[in-house]
Amino acid sequence: MKLSVLDQSPIMTGLDAKEAFRQSTELAKRTDELGYYRYWVSEHHSSHSLAGSAPEILVAHLAANTNRIRVGTGGILLPHYSAYKIAESFRVLESLYPNRIDLGIGRAPGGMPNVNLALNNGRHPNVEHYPNQIRELMAYLHGEDPHGLNVYATPTGDTVPPIWMLGSSGTSARLAADIGASYSFAHFINGYGGTRAMDRYLQAFQPSIQQKEPNGLVSIFAVCADTEERAEELASTLDLAILRIESGRGNEGFPTVEEAKQQQYSVFEKERIQENRSRMIVGSQQQVKQQIEALASSYSVDEVMVNTIVHPLEDRIRSYELLAEAFQLES
Template identity: 70%
Template sequence: MKLSVLDQSPVLIGQTPADAFQQTTELAKHVDQLGYHRYWVSEHHSTQSLAGSAPEVLVAHLAANTQNIRVGTGGVLLPHYSSYKVAEAFRVLETLYPGRIDLGIGRAPGGMPNVNYALNDGSYPNVEKYPEQVKELMAYVHGHDPYSLDVRATPQTETTPPIWMLGSSGTSARLAADLGASYSFAHFINGFGGTRAMDRYSNHFTPSIQQEEPQGNVSVFVVCAETEERAEYLASSLDVSILKIEQGAKRDGFPSPEEASQYSYSIFEKERVRENRQRMIVGNPEQVKERIEHLARAYNVNEIIVNTIINPFEERLRSYELLAKAFNQ
């Protein structure tokens, strides 16, 4: 089983985005030493609670501060950008850190609807072009000239960063299969229907210039502590945070468990927390290991990407450490 990391650079209440980036760097170093397989950073815009708005910049920084772990994006939101320019940026990264870069892409806006206009000169991006953009990107990344313009993404090197398509639905899975990309299902976003989406990807995969066989993984929220009771206590802040995101409430960061324990849930909110727990794995190391292995079997993958958001940060480091020990990393 391969364990990897998705880091959204969360800003904890009372801290700053600079603190979040310092923690992202420290966490990347920590899991690199623990033997995790890859480390992805996300793209979010116009939010006070997630600091990572430019993942390609963070990738360069994190690759320079780690030794072995693969580093990539989870992911670049392609409809906002030129496929050619994205290919060039990742060809630069691949040249600097050969064999260690992943190019994860998605088509979500990365924030509230107004973000779309800010990123696209006052217009809404044409997401219908996304499949064609991915084709362009794959061609440019692999040194091709898709429009016969005598234009290639440089620099050209011997290795090529693999493209991972990120999604949370069967539609994204089928697109990844049709285009011959690797596929990552965001179970931490959608806790239902993911196994069908992954089956759809595997059963309809078409070989491409990138790869001959399907390759998939799954990302999930995980909170691991020495005891189940401690894990539940730490996860309470994530419960409240997810609920506030769903309600569109203004947030200044992720609360501590002490603050979360003061929250008074309505009957409806308690039901939402119960449903949202389908997106999370919470428990002691033995429980978490068993549930991760069950998730991997259900999805028929050999890699799980762990997204852990815990306040305080030290408990987050500890969660990844306990998980690595449980899997004998």
């Protein structure tokens, strides 16, 4: 089974975006050494807790600082942009790093509602055009001229970055199947309904110019430590961070273990923490390994993408090291 990394470039309490990007670079280097298969970075706007507002730029930096791991976006928010421009940006990346670039796309706003207006010159994006945008994007990437205007995405080349559609619902799964793209389900966003969505994708997949067979993965929050007790201690910071996001306080940054220990929770908040644990895997090395294997089996996929947000960086890296060892990744 393949293990991959999702990195949202979190800004920890007391730190800044410069440090978040430094940590992303260090994590990419280490997971590359450990044998992880892909490393994706996300797109978030107007956020003081997630630094990655321009993932295509971060992809170029991380690919330059690694050797073999695939680097990609998780993902570009396509309705805000021209499919032609995204195609050219990723053709440049593919020319620089052949067979190492993934183009993950989504249609979420990537921030508060006003982000939509700011990214679209004061207008709301037309999400109904999203399916056609994806078809245009795939055509441009593969050297076609979808509108017959004698316009092509350059630079051209022998290799093409694959499109991955990201989603957390059955709608995105069916669209990925209809278009013939790869599909990633965000279990770390929605802990329910994912297996049905993946089944729908696998069963309804239609071959495309990009690929002949379906290809899926599932992404999950995971915290692994040398002991279950330490893993729970670290995961308590993610519990608190998610509660802050749900209550509109996401810009406060990701808390430390000390902050989480001092936090007093209401009965409702305790219930929310328990509910949100459906989006996480937490435990010792063998516990997390077994749960990841079970998750992959339930989704009928052979790749799991792990999103670990803990502080300090040493514990975050240690979590990935333990998993690499448990799954005997090729370092």
